[in-house]
Every structure is written in C-alpha cells, then in structure tokens.
Amino acid sequence: MPIHEKSLIRPENLLTHENLEIEGVDVSGHWSTFIESRVVTDYNEALEDEIAALPGGENIHRCWQCGSCTNACTVNALNPDFNPRFWIYLVRTGMEQELLRDKDIIWQCVSCHKCTYVCPRDVVPEGVMKATAHWLELKGHRPKSPSMLFDEVFSEQVFATGKIEEGRTLRGFFKRTGQPLTQDWLVEMIKRLLRHLPVKLMITLGLANVIQPRTRGWAGARAAIEEYVEEQEARQRQALGLDRPPATGAERPLAEAAE
Amino acid sequence: MNKPVLILGGGPAGLSAAHALASIGQKSVLVEKEDRLGGAPILSGYARLVPSREWAKDAIGGMVERVAGNGLVDVRTSMTVKEFSGEPGHFTARLADDSTLDIGTAVLCTGFTHFDPISKPEWGFGTFPDVVTTTQVEQMFSSGQGVRCPSDGRKPKRVAILLCVGSRDRQIGREWCSKVCCTVSCNIAMEIREELPDCHVYIYYMDIRTFGLYEDLYYWKSQEEFKVKYIKARIAEVTFDGEKLIVKGEDTLVKRPITIPFDLVVHAIGMDPNVDNMLLSSIFGVELQKHGHIARASTYSAMGATSRPGVFVAGAATGPETIDDSIAQGQGAAMAALAGAPAIKAAAE
Numbered sequence: 001m002p003i004h005e006k007s008l009i010r011p012e013n014l015l016t017h018e019n020l021e022i023e024g025v026d027v028s029g030h031w032s033t034f035i036e037s038r039v040v041t042d043y044n045e046a047l048e049d050e051i052a053a054l055p056g057g058e059n060i061h062r063c064w065q066c067g068s069c070t071n072a073c074t075v076n077a078l079n080p081d082f083n084p085r086f087w088i089y090l091v092r093t094g095m096e097q098e099l100l101r102d103k104d105i106i107w108q109c110v111s112c113h114k115c116t117y118v119c120p121r122d123v124v125p126e127g128v129m130k131a132t133a134h135w136l137e138l139k140g141h142r143p144k145s146p147s148m149l150f151d152e153v154f155s156e157q158v159f160a161t162g163k164i165e166e167g168r169t170l171r172g173f174f175k176r177t178g179q180p181l182t183q184d185w186l187v188e189m190i191k192r193l194l195r196h197l198p199v200k201l202m203i204t205l206g207l208a209n210v211i212q213p214r215t216r217g218w219a220g221a222r223a224a225i226e227e228y229v230e231e232q233e234a235r236q237r238q239a240l241g242l243d244r245p246p247a248t249g250a251e252r253p254l255a256e257a258a259e
Numbered sequence: 260m261n262k263p264v265l266i267l268g269g270g271p272a273g274l275s276a277a278h279a280l281a282s283i284g285q286k287s288v289l290v291e292k293e294d295r296l297g298g299a300p301i302l303s304g305y306a307r308l309v310p311s312r313e314w315a316k317d318a319i320g321g322m323v324e325r326v327a328g329n330g331l332v333d334v335r336t337s338m339t340v341k342e343f344s345g346e347p348g349h350f351t352a353r354l355a356d357d358s359t360l361d362i363g364t365a366v367l368c369t370g371f372t373h374f375d376p377i378s379k380p381e382w383g384f385g386t387f388p389d390v391v392t393t394t395q396v397e398q399m400f401s402s403g404q405g406v407r408c409p410s411d412g413r414k415p416k417r418v419a420i421l422l423c424v425g426s427r428d429r430q431i432g433r434e435w436c437s438k439v440c441c442t443v444s445c446n447i448a449m450e451i452r453e454e455l456p457d458c459h460v461y462i463y464y465m466d467i468r469t470f471g472l473y474e475d476l477y478y479w480k481s482q483e484e485f486k487v488k489y490i491k492a493r494i495a496e497v498t499f500d501g502e503k504l505i506v507k508g509e510d511t512l513v514k515r516p517i518t519i520p521f522d523l524v525v526h527a528i529g530m531d532p533n534v535d536n537m538l539l540s541s542i543f544g545v546e547l548q549k550h551g552h553i554a555r556a557s558t559y560s561a562m563g564a565t566s567r568p569g570v571f572v573a574g575a576a577t578g579p580e581t582i583d584d585s586i587a588q589g590q591g592a593a594m595a596a597l598a599g600a601p602a603i604k605a606a607a608e
Binding site: 008037038039040041042043045061062064065086089090092093095098121 | 417459461467479482483486488489490491510512513514515516517518519520
C-alpha cells in the first residue's frame with residue numbers, strides 16, 4: 001500500500017542504485033529512485049512491559065491517545081517534535097526503531113507536570129517520559145543525561161552519609177559532567193558568600209566539607225537503602241533483559257561516591 | 260376478562276412484556292417462530308452478559324422460566340402469524356397452523372438479525388477458518404470450550420477484534436451504529452485475557468462507543484486491568500500467509516500502513532433489522548423506518564407505538580438495542596398495550 005504523500009517519505013528511505021537490473025530492465029541511477037516501505041509488520045509487545053517496569057512508566061497501558069499531554073506540554077510549545085502522546089503510542093505498539101529516531105529529544109522533558117494534571121486517564125506522562133529516557137540510557141542508546149548524573153551524585157551522597165552538602169554535590173556533578181570548577185558564576189557566588197555570610201556559618205560550611213559528617217546511626221538506614229536500590233536495579237535490568245549493570249555511574253560503589 | 264395481548268417474539272423484550280402483563284393479571288399469547296423461548300441470547304448461545312456478567316442461560320433462562328410456567332401466558336413456539344386484521348381492541352390474528360386468535364392489542368418484539376460478515380469478503384470471514392464473529396466467540400465461552408482457533412484448535416497467541424463490521428458502512432447500506440458491539444468487544448477481550456493471560460488482544464476501532472456507564476466498566480477496565488490494546492485503524496483487508504492471518508490497514512495515529520500477523524481475527528458484527536421485517540411490515544401493516552427497522556410513531560409521547568394504532572413495538576425490533584433496554588421497553592410496551600385497548604379503557608372508566 002504505497003503512500004505518495006511527500007511529507008511521509010523519509011530521506012533515508014529513498015534508495016538509488018548505481019547498477020541495478022531487475023528482470024532485464026535497467027533501474028540504475030536517480031531516475032529510478034525507490035522508496036523503501038514504511039509498513040509496520042509486527043508489534044513488539046515487550047517494549048511496553050520494559051517501560052512499565054521502570055519508575056514512572058507503570059501506567060502507560062492506560063493511554064487512549066487523546067493528546068492532552070502533548071497539548072499541555074511545555075517543551076512541545078518550543079519543539080513540535082517533542083510529542084509525548086506519539087512516543088507513548090510507539091512504546092505501546094512496540095515500534096522501537098521509530099522511538100529511537102527521537103532518542104535525542106525524549107530526555108528534554110522538563111518535568112513541569114502539566115501533562116500529569118491534564119491527563120484524563122492518570123497515565124502520568126511525565127513519568128513515562130522519565131522512564132523512557134531512563135530506558136534509552138539503560139539500553140545504551142543515550143549517554144546519561146546531566147540530570148541523571150546529578151540525581152546520581154545527589155542520591156549517592158545521601159545514601160552514603162544521610163546528609164547533603166551542596167558544595168560536594170556541585171563538585172561531584174561538575175566532575176561527572178566534565179565541567180571546570182572555576183565557573184564565573186560560581187566564583188562570583190563564593191566571593192559574595194565570603195563577603196556577607198556570618199563567620200560562624202562559614203566555619204560550619206567549611207568544616208562540613210572537610211569532615212563530611214554523617215547522620216548518627218546511619219549505617220542501618222544505609223544498608224536498607226542499598227539493599228532496596230540493588231533490588232530495584234536488578235529487577236529493572238531483568239525486565240529490560242540486561243545481564244550486566246550499565247558501564248558507568250550506577251554501579252560505582254557507594255563508599256567511593258562518599259570519598 | 261380482557262382479550263389477550265399478542266406478543267410476537269420470545270426474546271428479552273417479549274419475555275419482559277409477557278411477564279409484566281401477567282403480573283397485573285392480563286392474559287397474553289406469546290408467539291415465537293423458533294422452537295424455544297429466549298431470543299438471541301439463548302438461540303445464539305451468548306456467554307456472560309453486559310453489564311451483570313451473568314451467564315445468558317441463567318439470566319435469560321430465568322426470564323423464560325417465569326413466563327413459561329405462568330398460566331396467564333399462552334406460549335406458542337415454532338409458530339408464526341400469517342394474517343392480522345381488525346381494530347384496536349378487536350384484532351384477529353391467523354397463525355401458521357390456521358388457528359385464529361381473538362386479541363386486544365399486539366406487541367412486536369421481533370428483534371434483530373446478526374450481520375453476516377460474508378458481505379465484507381475483504382475481511383476474510385468465510386474464507387479463512389480462523390476469522391470468526393463475536394457471536395462465535397460467545398459460543399466458544401458458553402460451550403465451555405474456551406477461545407480456540409477453529410482451524411486446528413490451538414490457543415491463539417494474538418487476537419484482533421475488528422469493530423464496526425456491518426455497522427457505520429455506507430458501502431453495504433448500514434449507516435447506523437449497532438450500539439452494543441464496542442461494549443461486547445471490550446467484554447470479550449477481557450474474557451480472552453482472563454482465559455489466556457499470554458494472549459495479546461488488539462481492538463481495531465474508528466471510535467469506541469461504550470456509551471454511558473459502560474465507559475469505565477468496559478473500555479477503561481479492559482485497558483487498565485486487562486491491558487487490551489486499542490489501535491485506531493479501520494482494517495483494509497485480512498489475508499493469510501500460510502501460517503498466520505495478516506491484518507492490513509493504516510494505523511492512523513502514526514500515519515503508517517500496518518500488516519500485522521494474528522492467530523485469530525474476530526468480527527464485532529452489528530445488528531441488522533430482522534430479515535423478516537418486510538414480511539412483518541406487510542402482515543401487521545406497520546411502517547419500517549429508512550434502515551428497515553420497525554418505525555416508532557413517536558419518540559416522546561407514546562411509548563412503543565408503531566404507525567398502526569393498537570400495535571406496539573419493543574426491543575431491537577426498533578433498531579440496535581441492549582438487552583436491559585429491551586427489557587425496559589418490553590415493560591413499557593406492555594403498559595402501552597394495556598392502555599391502547601379500548602375495552603380495557605372502558606373498563607377502567
């Protein structure tokens with residue numbers, strides 16, 4: 001069933017052959033351009049289950065494709081290619097290759113949750129976007145996004161010490177994202193802090209950086225959290241058919257993250 | 260005693276009308292052309308009914324029992340009406356065995372005929388054994404056999420339900436929505452998922468019309484609890500590749516042609532006017548509306564009235580109707596039939 005709607009033809013589906021003969025007819029060259037079929041020939045039922053196994057994706061099967069999420073979407077207003085409704089559909093029908101075409105924009109969801117509030121079926125599209133972005137990373141289709149790296153630095157510190165020390169979080173984040181420590185805005189901020197902050201508070205902040213205090217009796221909580229996180233990650237890897245943990249970040253021992 | 264009311268058709272509407280009349284002491288004659296009462300739910304072997312999920316043989320069977328055992332209802336099965344004449348309060352009906360009935364009023368509860376999808380050959384019914392109708396799936400459940408591919412008896416791994424087969428289709432002169440097929444399909448989809456949890460069920464739709472309270476109980480529930488998938492596409496054709504049925508169409512939400520393999524394809528068949536409606540129209544002198552259903556004289560002021568005074572209509576004879584609405588209309592028409600006979604009116608005054 002050919003469709004000759006020009007907008008539906010993708011450049012990569014246009015095929016020309018330098019030398020091709022079919023049943024005695026020469027079909028070489030530009031004048032015999034072929035359009036490769038875009039026909040969907042099967043549903044991959046595993047894809048929806050994989051996304052549903054990741055946090056946020058649990059309700060994806062509820063979607064009835066009304067488009068409220070895309071209508072409400074902050075990012076869609078700026079980039080019409082950012083279409084949560086469409087991606088949810090691709091995941092549900094298992095059109096994986098089609099989904100991967102948009103792999104570089106799916107993570108751009110700003111988590112404003114407008115979609116969450118308009119969705120009549122409580123799909124939580126924001127969660128689905130998060131799960132899909134996570135899926136792309138776990139499957140190795142995308143490097144970890146800056147926000148994912150930040151989440152990791154942040155949560156690893158909490159797991160390790162039971163506390164958050166902003167300076168260390170920032171340093172860890174810069175390190176993992178390959179950013180220099182001496183950024184103009186940061187230098188300016190520190191200068192102003194030095195100028196205006198009470199001496200006692202500065203000493204506390206400084207000490208916190210050096211001593212790295214931990215919440216008292218944190219070991220028990222930490223063990224429980226670690227166990228839970230490992231359990232969840234193992235469950236997710238299994239659901240996604242991944243034998244080994246991803247190569248960076250997540251498998252780093254918590255102790256090392258605490259430094 | 261008043262003259263009996265003639266009730267034509269022993270389905271949900273007719274059974275309901277007969278019972279309503281008997282419950283206030285009014286005699287009726289229930290004429291049914293098949294050899295037993297119950298109508299489509301019994302004759303076609305429906306399984307569990309919407310919305311109560313009771314088995315048809317229990318729910319409708321109960322209605323049959325209370326009518327069949329009632330001395331005020333004269334049940335004539337395997338019987339039809341040949342001639343009908345007279346005025347309200349003084350009708351005469353001649354039956355197929357040439358006996359005559361002296362009756363006051365009549366209620367036509369003649370129901371519908373299932374659409375025969377052989378009229379849509381491109382969808383493979385009658386060509387491929389594993390293309391079946393919703394009625395056949397109902398029978399698979401009600402017989403206790405469960406859903407199997409008729410070709411070799413295997414359990415299907417993937418089932419497609421095509422909606423609007425014989426409905427909303429000008430090509431075959433059926434411009435109406437058959438009203439029940441969406442809900443029935445949701446119900447069947449859930450039952451398949453319940454029986455065969457590894458079987459994926461896809462419903463191909465143009466619109467989902469599980470009207471009123473069926474929205475969440477059927478449409479939402481089938482998606483949310485049973486993970487039935489809905490694809491917005493009207494299927495172009497069903498073919499066979501030697502192993503699987505191939506469903507072709509356009510997935511309109513992604514603007515993409517699809518050719519998907521399936522084990523079993525189910526046609527959600529619509530409700531046609533009863534094939535006997537032309538005959539009934541001429542015998543009883545009632546008009547049909549443009550689709551061939553028995554025309555109602557008034558939508559608001561006269562419940563169940565036809566174009567002929569003293570002859571009333573209820574249930575799917577007027578157009579696609581649900582079982583519970585048919586039952587309500589049966590009672591409504593029984594009331595109208597009582598009020599419509601002058602003799603009864605005179606007695607009341």
